[in-house]
Amino acid sequence: MPPESFEALAMPLFDRLYNFACWLTQDRAEAEDLVQETYAKALKGFSSFQPGTNFRAWMYRILRNAFLTSRAGMKQFVSLEDEDGEELVAAAEQTPEKILLQRTEEELIRKALDGLPLHYREVLLLCDVEEMSYRDIAATLGVPIGTVMSRLSRARRALREAVSNLQGK
Amino acid sequence: MAGQHWTEKLDAYLDGELTAEEERQLREHLRGCATCAAEALERLQRKRAVQAAGLRFQADPAFRARIEKSVRTKQSPARAWSWAPALAVLVLAVLGVSLWTMHFRTHMRERHLLSELIDQHIATLASPNPVDVVSSDRHTVKPWFEGKLPFTFDLPELQGTSFTLIGGRASYVSQSPAAELLFRIRRHQLSVFIFQKSEANGECRNAEQTAQSFHMRSWSSDGLCYVAVGDVSADDLNALAKLLNAPAK
Numbered sequence: 001m002p003p004e005s006f007e008a009l010a011m012p013l014f015d016r017l018y019n020f021a022c023w024l025t026q027d028r029a030e031a032e033d034l035v036q037e038t039y040a041k042a043l044k045g046f047s048s049f050q051p052g053t054n055f056r057a058w059m060y061r062i063l064r065n066a067f068l069t070s071r072a073g074m075k076q077f078v079s080l081e082d083e084d085g086e087e088l089v090a091a092a093e094q095t096p097e098k099i100l101l102q103r104t105e106e107e108l109i110r111k112a113l114d115g116l117p118l119h120y121r122e123v124l125l126l127c128d129v130e131e132m133s134y135r136d137i138a139a140t141l142g143v144p145i146g147t148v149m150s151r152l153s154r155a156r157r158a159l160r161e162a163v164s165n166l167q168g169k
Numbered sequence: 170m171a172g173q174h175w176t177e178k179l180d181a182y183l184d185g186e187l188t189a190e191e192e193r194q195l196r197e198h199l200r201g202c203a204t205c206a207a208e209a210l211e212r213l214q215r216k217r218a219v220q221a222a223g224l225r226f227q228a229d230p231a232f233r234a235r236i237e238k239s240v241r242t243k244q245s246p247a248r249a250w251s252w253a254p255a256l257a258v259l260v261l262a263v264l265g266v267s268l269w270t271m272h273f274r275t276h277m278r279e280r281h282l283l284s285e286l287i288d289q290h291i292a293t294l295a296s297p298n299p300v301d302v303v304s305s306d307r308h309t310v311k312p313w314f315e316g317k318l319p320f321t322f323d324l325p326e327l328q329g330t331s332f333t334l335i336g337g338r339a340s341y342v343s344q345s346p347a348a349e350l351l352f353r354i355r356r357h358q359l360s361v362f363i364f365q366k367s368e369a370n371g372e373c374r375n376a377e378q379t380a381q382s383f384h385m386r387s388w389s390s391d392g393l394c395y396v397a398v399g400d401v402s403a404d405d406l407n408a409l410a411k412l413l414n415a416p417a418k
Binding site: 006007010011014015018019022023028031032035036039040043105106107109110113124125127128129131133134149152153156159160 | 181184218219220222223227236237240
């Protein structure tokens with residue numbers, strides 16, 4: 001049986017990858033560059049992809065690595081090290097006007113997500129939006145499953161706090 | 170504290186990461202624990218909210234088309250390379266066959282040359298006039314070939330060696346003019362054929378062969394091919410080859 005073509009495997013992921021790229025870069029133009037780079041790298045490296053392993057996690061991993069090595073990524077990924085820091089709160093700026101604008105819960109969440117440190121934002125997106133299993137998230141991020149779980153738990157706490165802060169509780 | 174234990178599992182439960190047994194236990198607990206149930210509901214709602222909020226960005230159709238084109242125009246590497254092993258095998262097979270053919274042809278040419286030279290050597294020995302110029306003096310034998318061959322060669326000084334020059338005759342090897350020199354060592358006679366390298370007589374590589382109890386030693390020097398044939402030992406042939414390779418000036 002001939003192996004599936006790269007196009008057949010990769011194009012269905014396009015919309016989600018683009019969405020994820022936008023969340024990472026927070027800039028449409030940079031997201032486009034990132035997605036383009038991801039597809040180019042993946043196409044080039046497709047021969048090294050092991051059929052039967054998770055293609056989606058592989059693509060996300062390429063995208064994420066490309067992002068981390070990009071200028072925008074270096075700017076954003078300041079502290080992956082302070083995993084144990086408990087004090088992480090969303091760094092979203094709050095002004096009364098902004099709070100007033102955030103009408104719906106969805107918008108609140110978006111704002112809160114935007115303000116989260118990148119390693120919290122991405123793990124939440126992979127889990128809740130992409131509905132990846134912990135195992136696939138671990139493969140995408142290149143960390144153990146235990147780290148995924150603890151990071152996810154902290155990310156959720158940080159998100160809750162960020163939403164509360166945005167609500168001006 | 171029991172509540173803490175359960176809330177820790179709520180996320181994994183909502184993410185679908187609990188085992189069937191853990192899930193069953195948690196559900197049972199949720200039925201009886203209002204606090205945990207409320208917490209689970211809140212977390213589920215937030216997960217849904219993140220899901221909804223997370224799907225936010227839509228790509229420009231033109232950009233999508235561009236990516237689509239970029240992965241379609243180039244053939245996918247998997248497909249492009251799927252026949253690579255077969256191609257490699259084919260290339261190796263063709264290479265192998267041609268190498269073998271070349272080797273075989275070289276081998277056949279050498280066998281053919283060997284039997285031709287043995288025949289000539291035997292014919293020379295059987296002839297009542299084995300050589301056309303009879304002389305043990307290299308200064309007589311060498312000039313005799315002038316005008317009879319399209320090349321010239323040097324002969325060694327054999328004084329002090331166990332070899333004696335008997336003489337020489339003009340001959341042909343594989344349709345090429347050749348010099349045949351007859352030497353004696355002890356009671357044996359051996360022929361040395363000298364001719365120009367050509368496609369028909371092979372590369373004239375350094376080689377030793379044996380057939381019908383005759384030994385043959387071939388080598389090349391200055392674009393000429395030298396083949397010594399005789400019923401002597403390989404050592405004798407080598408000694409003569411050495412002398413012919415470094416002729417006295």
